[in-house]
Amino acid sequence: MESNVQEIGNLFSHLHVEEPSHEFQESRPDSSATVQPTQVMYQAEHPATKSEMLFAAFSMFNDIGRIHTFLTNIWDQYHQGSLDLITVSFTSNTAIDFVRRLEKDFFGQFTSIDGPEEVINTMIQLKCHVSGNDMIHMKPPNEDVQEVIHLIYGDMFLLLTSFMDVFSPNAPPVYCPGHFGKYDPNVDRKKLTSEARFEEDKIILAELLCDFWFLARSKDGPAWEDGLTQGFRVMLNSRKVHIWTMFAAKLFLDVHHLLRLAEGVPFKQIQGLGKHLKESWLLTLRMRDSSQDTLWPDGNDRAVQSNLLDAIEQWLEGDIIQKGIEQLVRGKVSASQGRFRLLQQHALLCGLLAFYLQATAQRTGVLYANALGVVLYTGHLYNAVCHERDCETAWADMDLMINIQTEERVFVGGKPNNAQDYFKRFCLCMGYSAETFAANRRQHVPLAASRGPRSLQIKGDMSHILYENSCEGSGSCLDKIEELINNKFVVDKDDGNEDPPEPDTETIAIRKRTKGETKASLRHKLRKQAALSPVELLLAMQAMMSQEVPVLAFDYFHLHRACWMMLDMIQQALHQRFSKYFEAGYLETKSQLPFIVGYIFMVASGSQKTAERLGLKKPRAGMEVSSELLTVAGQLIQTLLTDQNFGPYSRQATAYIARDGRLFFSPSEKDRGSLEDGITIDFGDFELIYAGDTQTATN
Incomplete structure (x- = not known):
């Protein structure tokens, strides 16, 4: 109604408006004054509950299991002849470093946990509780519990901790052949029970324990030392078994069982390589004229002798491990169990040694060619x-x-x-x-x-990083490997190109991998993200090493x-x-x-x-x-x-x-x-x- 509208319009008529004071009108804001932003630090809470710890532990072991599956696949490719020994060996050894990082991050987040033993026991107890089984009286564990034990490397933990009692710095753990039983490579392992497989693993590791002990006693191992030997050194000095050591031991055994009857093939390969490199250098010396001494002085010859020829003579022509053990026991115990016992059964160590010889020969050959x-x-x-x-x-x-x-x-x-x-x-x-x-x-x-x-020039970006890390002792190289792979393979989202398609599932991707993997195909397989997964990084590393191995082999x-x-x-x-x-x-x-x-x-x-x-x-x-x-x-x-x-x-x-x-x-x-x-x-x-x-x- 008209009267109501008039009434609404006068609602504010009773309000009093004050005039601003003179001081307020004369004041001016200080333009020079700047507001300092508040420094707010955000930090995520550290999970402290048992359930959060179990979830994190399960995630960690799940990631480790993916890495393990990838490695067994590439070793199978080596066994089939589609990948070379150096590529699979260095990819596997780098994977051990990845697992070491995962373990370090986990225990850095859950500082109240005593060690791997507490995590393993807690996860097994949880599985037994969920499945309604008694952990103490369940002999043998059922399939569900066995699956968890294999997932968290509980069998490897039990095996390695049982060696602690005989693994001391002063007494070599020498076992007579057949002390724990006889290993028969002709037996089909797939038909064995879980207890029989465990006994096989115990026999293999126990008979090589003295060899690992000899290498672990030294403060610094050889330039081509593998992750398992490093794990035994840590176990000898700290009396602790780490998750990455269990992972390395499991990988060693799986490669051993995969090669089975062909376990000595990698050692024969590097023996042939060492013979070729030594003959090639000696023939070059015979051809050299005395007038070339100013271009290539005697000091360089001594360096070749110490860096290349000594490694060939001590590790491939003579068994430096067996010789050292025999000198330590001095007839007290019969330590003769066959020449080159460790190298004949340790394919990964053979691959690292082959890389050292090839990379050293390449560097020496390039320097020699440049000098003359x-x-x-x-x-x-x-x-x-x-x-x-x-x-x-x-x-x-x-x-x-x-x-x-x-x-x-x-x-x-x-x-x-x-x-x-x-x-x-x-x-x-x-x-x-x-x-x-x-x-x-x-x-x-x-x-x-x-x-x-x-x-x-000395060629091979990945080889150069690995050589510096393993042969020159420059420390961990995971960050450098990640940076190199990101620069070569990962596609940026803002580079104007189309987004790469999502990669295949892990099973399909592993099946499709070959040593001829190109940069273009990998750029489409590796998706852009904050950080590539360990398996993706190892895949890219494997592809790069496959392309660089022929460059290393050039004489x-x-x-x-x-x-x-x-x-x-x-x-x-x-x-x-x-x-x-x-x-x-x-x-x-x-x-x-x-x-x-x-x-x-x-x-x-x-x-x-x-x-x-x-x-x-x-x-x-x-x-x-x-x-x-x-x-x-x-x-x-x-x-x-x-x-x-x-x-x-x-x-x-x-x-x-x-x-x-x-x-x-x-x-x-x-x-x-x-x-x-x-x-x-x-x-x-x-x-x-x-x-x-x-x-x-x-x-």
């Missing part, structure tokens, strides 16, 4: 004669080396394709600055590059000998030509043999310029111009590469070594005839030879 310079410069010559079609036979070792080191590093850019570029890239490789070849330079004095001569010593033999052959065949162009003292010592590649390129570059001045490079001339030195070198390389003894040179090098230690090679009569054919026209310092119908001009 033969490999890199011969690669330039090989590229030149192949491009000029003077050699049409592929050199597999050299092609592989160029592929490993990349063309950009070997040739200071892409492969050169003409005589002047051959010489220019060779000079850049030797350490001359690119400014030396600038077209607008008035002074033609050679300039040295600030980076010095180009050299070969730079073998390639050096082949290159030295090739250059020595070319120098002897072209000695008169070199003496004519560069006088008799073109080589002061034999260590300057790689310089003949530069001489060949220098003459070829001058020959090309002369041919251009004569107009022989024009199409109307109808002829192809090349260097005689380069052509002869190519034909000699072609002859050598087709020699059936050149391929397995590392095994048949004595056929090429004369009694005075020098290499020799004599071209066939057919090759000599083709080189001497043609009409020679003298143009001063250069010769143009028109040979046959091809009208090939050579200098």
Whole structure:
């Protein structure tokens, strides 16, 4: 109604509005004053209840079980021949470090727990309570309880703690063979009861306990020490059994049972590797000339002896463990239980030792090749004669080396394709600055590059991290591995690409893995998240190691000998030509043999310029111009590469070594005839030879 509206409009008529005071009007807010934000620290509560501890323990053992399943799958792939020993061994040893981290995080969160024994007993009691069984009188445990015992490695805890009584620093735990029973690898383990399987595990570990004791007594083990040996060392010193030690023991036994009758195969593999590496180095020493001592001093030889040869001689040719145990017992107890007992049954340790030998040989080989310079410069010559079609036979070792080191590093850019570029890239490789070849330079004095001569590099990002960690004692490398894998494989959500699809289930992913896993496929398998799971990290690590193992296996010593033999052959065949162009003292010592590649390129570059001045490079001339030195070198390389003894040179090098230690090679009569054919026209310092119908001009 109208009257009601009027009444509502006057509701505030009785309110009194006060005017602001003079002081308030004159006051102004201080613009310089800033409000300091309150520093609020949020910290999650530490779970203290028993139920939270049990849930966290179950989650931890569940994650450990996933890791264990992944490792047994890749060891099965090794057994089937689709993965190499080094890859599965280092992936497994890294997994032990992951479990160690999980255990550390768990007990750091639940500080009131005494140790693994309390967790294991609590979880078994809970399972017995839920299933309505009496833990004390239940013999044997039913299937449900057995499942929990295997999940939390209760059997391994019982086995390792039972060894504590005989595992003391001063007395070796020597057992007579068959003391606990006889292990028969021909028995089908799947048909055995849980008690029989436990007895098998006890027999295997008990008979190797003395070997582990010997390694655990030392303060620092060998560079290739495995996680199980580290666990035994901790157990010997602290008298405690950790979860990661139980995990390592279970993994060791599972690999042992997986290989079964083939348990000695990994040791035979690394014995063959050690023999090959030792022979390759000794053949390289026999070939070396005394003039090269300034490039490779005796101290380097002693380093190779201590780092590489001693490991081969002590661990693969002689049983250092058995010898040490026999010296300790001194006839009090018969410690003779067979040579190389531990390595024949410990495949993971064999893989770590193989990695150490391969990585050490790779580093030494690269350093040796860089010191003498033969490999890199011969690669330039090989590229030149192949491009000029003077050699049409592929050199597999050299092609592989160029592929490993990349063309950009070997040739200071892409492969050169003409005589002047051959010489220019060779000079850049030797350490001359690119400014030396600038077209607008008035002074033609050679300039040295600030980076010095180009050299070969040690390849393999993952291998480098693992070598530093295991062989140089730089500490844990899990953080570095995670960083490397994240940089190489994980796709960022804001990089403009499509989100990668969700990975397959773990079972399917494991089934699909092969050693040829590519970066692209892994980028789609590994989803972007705050942190990859341990299994995803191990999968990526396995893929990277599979790709780097062939790089580790490359024998730079073998390639050096082949290159030295090739250059020595070319120098002897072209000695008169070199003496004519560069006088008799073109080589002061034999260590300057790689310089003949530069001489060949220098003459070829001058020959090309002369041919251009004569107009022989024009199409109307109808002829192809090349260097005689380069052509002869190519034909000699072609002859050598087709020699059936050149391929397995590392095994048949004595056929090429004369009694005075020098290499020799004599071209066939057919090759000599083709080189001497043609009409020679003298143009001063250069010769143009028109040979046959091809009208090939050579200098």
